[in-house]
Amino acid sequence: MATAQDRAQAPGSGLNDDIGEAKRLALYRSQLRIREAEQRAYDLFLQNLVKGTSHLSLGQEAVASGFAEAMQKGDLSFCTYRGHAHTLARGVSVEKVLGELMQRDNGLMRGKGGSMHLTSEEHGVMGSYAIIGAHLPIACGAAWRAQYKGDKDVSVCFFGDGTTNIGAFHEALNFAAIWKLPVVFVCENNLYMEYTPIGDVTAVKHPAADRAASYGLERIIIDGNDADVVYRTAQKAFAKARAGEGPSLIEALTYRHSGHSRADPAKYRPEGELEKWKERDPIKIYRERLQQFGVGDSIIAKIDAEVRKEVDDATETCKAAPMPPADILTTDVYADGGWAWRN
Amino acid sequence: MAEITYRDAVIRGIAQEMARDNDVVFLGEDVAKAGGVFKATVGLYEQFGPLRVRDTPISEQAILGAAMGAAMTGLKPIAEIMFSDFFAVCFDYIANEFPKSRYMSNGQTKCPLVVRTGNGAGSRFGAQHSQSVENWCMMIPGLKVVAPSSPVDVIGLLAAAVRDPDPVIFLEHKSLYPTKGEVPDGEIVDRLGTAKIVRPGRDATILALALMVPRALEAAERLQAEHGIDCEVVDVRSLVPLDTQTILGSVAKTHRLFTVEENPRLCGWGAEIVSIVADEAFYDLDGPPVRITTPHIPLPAADILEDMVLPTAERIVETVQRSFQG
Numbered sequence A: 001m002a003t004a005q006d007r008a009q010a011p012g013s014g015l016n017d018d019i020g021e022a023k024r025l026a027l028y029r030s031q032l033r034i035r036e037a038e039q040r041a042y043d044l045f046l047q048n049l050v051k052g053t054s055h056l057s058l059g060q061e062a063v064a065s066g067f068a069e070a071m072q073k074g075d076l077s078f079c080t081y082r083g084h085a086h087t088l089a090r091g092v093s094v095e096k097v098l099g100e101l102m103q104r105d106n107g108l109m110r111g112k113g114g115s116m117h118l119t120s121e122e123h124g125v126m127g128s129y130a131i132i133g134a135h136l137p138i139a140c141g142a143a144w145r146a147q148y149k150g151d152k153d154v155s156v157c158f159f160g161d162g163t164t165n166i167g168a169f170h171e172a173l174n175f176a177a178i179w180k181l182p183v184v185f186v187c188e189n190n191l192y193m194e195y196t197p198i199g200d201v202t203a204v205k206h207p208a209a210d211r212a213a214s215y216g217l218e219r220i221i222i223d224g225n226d227a228d229v230v231y232r233t234a235q236k237a238f239a240k241a242r243a244g245e246g247p248s249l250i251e252a253l254t255y256r257h258s259g260h261s262r263a264d265p266a267k268y269r270p271e272g273e274l275e276k277w278k279e280r281d282p283i284k285i286y287r288e289r290l291q292q293f294g295v296g297d298s299i300i301a302k303i304d305a306e307v308r309k310e311v312d313d314a315t316e317t318c319k320a321a322p323m324p325p326a327d328i329l330t331t332d333v334y335a336d337g338g339w340a341w342r343n
Numbered sequence B: 001m002a003e004i005t006y007r008d009a010v011i012r013g014i015a016q017e018m019a020r021d022n023d024v025v026f027l028g029e030d031v032a033k034a035g036g037v038f039k040a041t042v043g044l045y046e047q048f049g050p051l052r053v054r055d056t057p058i059s060e061q062a063i064l065g066a067a068m069g070a071a072m073t074g075l076k077p078i079a080e081i082m083f084s085d086f087f088a089v090c091f092d093y094i095a096n097e098f099p100k101s102r103y104m105s106n107g108q109t110k111c112p113l114v115v116r117t118g119n120g121a122g123s124r125f126g127a128q129h130s131q132s133v134e135n136w137c138m139m140i141p142g143l144k145v146v147a148p149s150s151p152v153d154v155i156g157l158l159a160a161a162v163r164d165p166d167p168v169i170f171l172e173h174k175s176l177y178p179t180k181g182e183v184p185d186g187e188i189v190d191r192l193g194t195a196k197i198v199r200p201g202r203d204a205t206i207l208a209l210a211l212m213v214p215r216a217l218e219a220a221e222r223l224q225a226e227h228g229i230d231c232e233v234v235d236v237r238s239l240v241p242l243d244t245q246t247i248l249g250s251v252a253k254t255h256r257l258f259t260v261e262e263n264p265r266l267c268g269w270g271a272e273i274v275s276i277v278a279d280e281a282f283y284d285l286d287g288p289p290v291r292i293t294t295p296h297i298p299l300p301a302a303d304i305l306e307d308m309v310l311p312t313a314e315r316i317v318e319t320v321q322r323s324f325q326g
Ligand SMILES: Cc1ncc(C[n+]2csc(CCOP(=O)(O)OP(=O)(O)O)c2C)c(N)n1
Pocket: A082, A130, A131, A132, A159, A160, A161, A162, A163, A164, A190, A192, A193, A194, A260
C-alpha cells in the first residue's frame, strides 16, 4: 500500500518536494476545476438546464487529476459515463463539457453523445463508455497498437469498483497481461456500484486489488483522495508501461459525495459515512498540502478566482448557446459522413 | 486463373491485404499456429509472423474490444469469431461499441475493422453452432454486413472490407469452405454494397445469399428445364449497404420476387427487401413476393432433420412453380 510510504514522506519534518510547486499548483487547479464544474452541473440540473442523466465525480477529483497530470501528450484516457472529471482533467474546456450536458450545439459532441459519452480525441480522451466494462478491452486494443507500432504512449482506463464483477474486466486483464500491453487499469473504488455496497456483492474485500494476483499483477491499493499519492502511483505505472513491462491494476480508495446519478439521493448510505469522507475531501487535503509547502494564500485565491470565472463564463455561454440543429441527425453514422445504408 | 476453394480464398484474401498494408493485423482463437478451426487461416502465421497474426485466449469480448481499440488508434484489424453464434457473448461490441462510437462522438472516432466469422448450417453441429445470424447484424445502424458465396467474392469483398473505413461484419459460410471456384491471378478488390446477377432471366427474380446462392442457381436450372420458367438469380452479397438498385431493376424486369433465406424466418433480410419492393415497386409486381426461409425454430443437429428445414433447390422449385400456377 503506497499510502503509508507517502504519509511518511508527507510534509512536516523534512518536506518531500519530489513533485515540485508548478506541478502541485497544476494538481490543485485541475481538481478545483472539476469540483466547480461538477457542482455547477448539479446546480444546472436543479434548474432543469442539464437534461438526461449525469454522473458526478464530486469527491473523486484527486484520481482524475493525479492521473491526468502524470500523463504526457499522446497518452490516451478511456473513461466511463462518470467521465466529466477525466475529460476536464485532460484539458477539455468547461464550456464544451457543460454544453454537452446541457445538450447544446456548443457541446463537445453537439448533443449527439451526451453526458455519458464525452469524447475529445485531440485531448487524448478516447471516449466515455456507458456499458460497464466495455472499455477495458478497447483500452487493451489501443495499447496493442502502441506496442505494435513502437509508439510510446500509454492507455489509461478508468472504471468503478462495480466493474470488477463483469466478464470484460477479467478478459481484459488476462489479455493485457499475456500480451504485456502498455495499459494502466484504474479502479476508483467509491464503495458502491449504483446503490448496492460493493462488499455485498463481491467475493473479496478489495474488488480490484484482490484480483490482481490472478493475472500475475502486483496488488496496489492507494489513497485515492490524495492527489500526490495518485500522481506518484501513476508515474510509476506509466514508466513501467513505457518500459515494455506490461500493465498495472491500481485500486484507488475514494468516495462520491453525491448520489450515483442525478436522480439518486443516496439514502442507502449509513449515517455519518459521507461526513467522515468529507473530512478527507481531496480539495481540502490539497489546499492544506499547498499551505504546508508554503504556497501563499493569495496564489491559491487567484487560482480559485480564475477557475470560478471559467465555470461562470462557460455557464453563461452555454445558456446562450443554440440547441443542436436537425441537420446533424444523420451525419457521421458512416465514415463518408452520412447514414446511407442503401443505394 | 486458377480453381481454388472458398477456404483457400479466405487465406488468399487476408494474405493479399496483409502483404499490402502493415497496419493490417489479425487476431482470434486458434487462428495463428493452428491455422484456424476451419483451416481457413493456414500459413498466415508463418508468412506474416507472430506480431501480426495472433492467437488469443477464449475471450470474445477481449478480441472484439482489442480490435476496436486498435482500429480507433490507427491499425486495421481483422478479428475472427470462430462461430457466428458466439456473437451473442460479445454483442456489446457489435451492437453498441463499433457502430455507435463515430456517431456519438460527432465524427471523431473511427473504427475501420473487419470481423470474420463462420456462419450458417450444414455441419450438423446443432443449434448453437449453426445459425445464420446476418439479421442480427443487419439491424444495427453503423455496421456494414457482407456474406460472399464464391471464392472470387471472398477475396474481393474481404479486400473491400479491410480497405473500408467502417466496421464490417464478414460472414463466411461454413458449408461453402470446401467448394471451389475460378479465381483470376493477381490482386482482387471488389466493392461493398453491390449485388451480382449470377444468372440472368426474364420470368422471376430469386434473391439469395451465401449457401443459398448455389441452391437458387440449381433451382433456376431445373425451373427452366422442367417448367420453362426463366429465373434471374441475384446474389445479394452485401446486406449493408444494400444494392436496392440492382434488386429493384431485376424486379422491374421480371415482375416476380422470391427470397431464399437461411435465417430463421422472423426479421430475416428478405423481409426488409420485400418491404422495400412493396413500397417502391408494388406496381411492377405480377404476384405476391414470396419468402423461402428456414422455419422459425432453433436448428436441430441430426442431418436428416437439418436437411428438412433449410431451403433446398427442391423447395425453391416447388415454391416458384406453385406461385406461377397461382
Ligand atoms: C453492462 C451494464 N450493466 C449495468 C449497467 C447499469 N449501471 C450503470 S452504472 C452502474 C454501477 C457501476 O458501478 P461502479 O463500477 O462501481 O462505478 P461508479 O458508478 O461507482 O463510478 C450500473 C450497474 C450498465 N451501464 N452496464
